[in-house]
Amino acid sequence: MTSSCAGGRRARARRYLMCRPTYFDVRYAINPWMDPHRPVDTARACAQWEALRALYRDLGHTVELIEPLPGLPDMVYAANGGLVVGGRALGVLFRHPERRGEQAPYLRRLARLAPGGVYRPAFCNEGEGDFLPVGEMILAGTGFRSEPAAHAEAARVLGRPVHSLTLVDPRFYHLDTALCVLDDDLVAYLPAAFDDAARRRLATLFPDAIRVSEADAAVFGLNAVSDGRHVVLSAAAEGFAADLRTRGFEPIGVEFDELRRGGGGIKCATLEIRA
Incomplete structure (x- = not known):
């Protein structure tokens, strides 16, 4: 399913995997x-999560679920x-031992959702936390969680x-x-979150990118989901929402x-x- 709006932006129906926060807690830092x-x-x-799932469905997207497990609050x-x-799915290898219990359940669930198979990684990567596809390329983060060797592994797999x-x-x-993919050729990001080399690379790859303020990034405004037209984001990221409207998107706080x-x-x- 695709749909257009007055600004020319097109929404594409997406398929998402979510996990209800039945056991959500903050037990460690x-x-x-x-x-x-x-x-x-x-x-x-749980109420905020249910509202998000309902919104995705209202926008025409499919939501798959993975069963939450006790003892895995994240x-x-x-x-x-x-x-x-x-x-094709690339599994994860978490840096912190507190989260490693999630690896096997997600690998099993992705094996049923990814017809091209699932690859168990050899190097530390934390999934879409650090890997964001943009069109035919993948942007990959490092510095705190995923290791650089995982980037080469992802490219190969x-x-x-x-x-x-x-x-x-x-x-x-x-x-x-620190970065949100808005469409196949457009991103938004917080420049100060990256080193000089990364900023130069982003400026080259995406000269028309939206540069987001630190205030909006600090309320997780960039931790948003776009279907190409609608951008679901933190209601507190008002400046980013205004920028999105200027570019023809429909922000939903x-x-x-x-x-x-x-x-x-x-x-x-x-x-x-992604099929």
């Missing part, structure tokens, strides 16, 4: 956003569970050119917290702040299954 001393409202997290961040391109980008601000520890307590946002909760 593996990123600057996590504070185990602050109680988590799991019911509120399993809701499905984007970290793998990368699926051209029907998935048959796509991979462009490495080094992150330098620990608040933006995954690529999907949603509340997702409870799940942000774990260091993840809307994109973190959404793994795209």
Whole structure:
């Protein structure tokens, strides 16, 4: 399904994998956003997640589910569970031991969703947290989680050119917290989250990119999901939303702040299954 709008932007029906935050909690701190001393409202997290799933369905997208498992409080961040391109899936190898229990469940689920098969990685990568396809290429983050050797591995396994980008601000520890793919030839990003080489590469690859403010990035505004027309993003990222309207997109702001307590946002909760 495709649809157009007055600004010429086209939405394409997507297929997403999500995990209900039934067991969501902040029991440890593996990123600057996590504070185990602050109680988590799991019911509120579930309500925000359900609203996001309903929105995707209303927009015409398909939502697949993976069963949440006790003892894996970060399993809701499905984007970290793998990368699926051209029907082939690359599994994950988490840097922090607290999350390694998620690897096998996501690998099994992706084996049923990816007709081209699933590859078990040899090097540390954290799925769509650090791998973001843009058209025929893949942008790949490193610096905090995924290791550079995983970028070459992804290029070989998935048959796509991979462009490495080094992150330098620990608040933006995954690529999907510092950069958002809006369409096959357009991205938005926070320049200060990257080193000089990465900024030069992004400027060359995407000269028309939207540069987002630190204030909008700090409310996980870039941890957003675009179908080519609609951009689902943090309701607090008002400046980014205004920029999107100027470019012909339809931003849809949603509340997702409870799940942000774990260091993840809307994109973190959404793994795209690309045929």
